[in-house]
Amino acid sequence: MNSRTVQVRGDRPYPVHIEAGAVSRLVEHSRPGRRVLVVHQPGRDELVAQAVKVLESAGAQVVREQVPDAEAAKRAEVLVGLWGRLGQEGFTRDDLVVGVGGGAVTDLAGFVAASWLRGVQVVHLPTSLLGVVDAAVGGKTGINTAEGKNLVGAFHPPAAVLCDPAWLHTMPRADYVSGLAEVLKCGFVADPQILDLVEARPEEATDPVGDPELAVELVARAVQVKADVVAADLTESSLREVLNYGHTYGHAVELVEDYTWRHGDAVAVGMVFVAELAHRAGLVDQALLERHRRVLSAVGLPTTYPAGAGRWEELRAAMARDKKSRGTTLRFVALAALARPTRLVGPPEELLQAAHVAVTT
Template sequence: MTETTRIPVRGTDGYDVLVGRGLTSAIADALGSGVRKLLVIHQPSLGARADALREALSGRVEVLLAEVPDGESAKRVEVAAFCWGILGQADFTRSDAVLGFGGGAVTDLAGFVAATWLRGVALIQVPTTVLGMVDAAVGGKTGINTAEGKNLVGSFYAPRAVVADLDHLDTLPRNEILAGFAEVAKAGFIAVPEILDILEADPAQATDPTTPQFRRVIELAIGLKADVVSEDFTEAGRREILNYGHTLGHAIEHAERYQWRHGAAVAVGMVYAAELARLAGRLSDAAVDRHRSVLGSLGLPMEYPAGRWQSLLATMRRDKKARGALLRFIVLDDIGKPTVLQGPEDQLLFAAYQEIAS
């Protein structure tokens, strides 16, 4: 087992994000001695690993498994109700726990289930994707989708621990790793330029789970999110910067019926936000070009069809980051200098879209 990095998320309900390899024992430690029953919520492709986890924990707790659909299909109220049904039939009490085992959609769902069962039971997050490790599982945002948009129903609910075991990434498909790196690059653009330096120096090394460069950028991205969440758990202030690229990105996901990977949509959203900032006179041409260079080196999309603007705009107006009739975008004044652009004119929004339209 490699050395474990412990990244603290501070605050009233503080917890640690553990990064390393061979961390099953850390899950048992995080559960503590009071938990009698544990529901492991997992996606279909992780069935064998969920069984192995149940075996490993069997001496400590009674483990039940709940298999849920892949991707955003898991984040529906019907799936949450399925999980609540298991908890009720197994007589889960407030001293029991839920564990999210999978990608970002699964950890979002598991967090929502834990937050709502008996008004809150213990939660452990074990993300198995890059996206889950650097973003979805860290920070206590939980949620499900509705027909009207993504993550419109949810809560802020802190886990007891996040266990980021890099062993789970060794068999992850290459396109899943690269899609997750949109969130890693986002951390670089908004606050940690070292991430961009490492990606630019050797994208192949930086995105290979076996290399020191990979672990370094993963830990840097987690560290940024931990710091931001420690300061602003309920997104009343600084935490908004983590939404860079997400306003348009979420609208694209909704338009594509969640068939696009989250990272792909956010990559387009970041280029759009960069072009918006440039047209608003905030961001230099060089900084916009750096967005395109870094995201292009990761094989991520940077365009979206020209004729889709009006439907995307309507979806963005329902985004949870909007304030009344005012759209709000996180933009950059420079690399590492995020700010809020509130209520930009429709003409400016459309002009920026023309810069990414295919």
């Protein structure tokens, strides 16, 4: 099986290792007497045991903390509980947090590390496609509030990201397909070869067991896109916003649906929404708009949101709280052409509503 390493450059560079046996690299981040908090989701006992064995073999003192699954982990009360455990165990700035699980766990573990003593090291072991191509890479951490997703957080790059492709083999198919939305997003904004690979072999693209070489290629390409963007703009002041393609409407869907939608499913609909919006604003042609629906549908991602037909006001209010908004002005990452991202600032309300109608009917 392919093994790939992507280097994330910048002021605090770090590697993303995509390889069999990646957990063994934890020894590089352990030493006698170092305290390590392993934050993990349910159902990862075997991998957590392997991680603990590697860390303890190098002399680390390991503390395990299981947190709720998926977005339920990203709550203030869970965060406070982890802070309490760090305090009880006497964690210092020389110690380490390890996140094991999907994107929600790496978001949480990263924020725990960023906020404890104003910053301790964190290493991520993402076990989901969404985790490795999005949440674990780039240093964005955070938790959710009742008002929106990831509104509380910090930029805190990890010391390393370790992913064994075999971990992705255990994912439910629906979750893996959902993660493909973030991979395809990278294709639309920066690397069209991702789209070409998926369009040529859509069934294989959804099956990391049946075609592990394709899976590693897609993961590495998506990670490279994110690494290149993050290296140029860690704190999302300009270029990094392109990684939010489809997320403004997608996050609004997640919020009004009380996070019962998979993140990737919501982002897929969000990409179609912003493509509809950009088409109506004269930025993209009909062919690119149709390609959004074609490639997303080919892997089984949703391209419509019928349940939102009567919920425009809720969605509009949620989008107004998006991190890219400025005052009352909505700002969208859009495309001027394939792999040419741009910003669409303050589009007319009639265009917004027309795009909403297009994805809800």
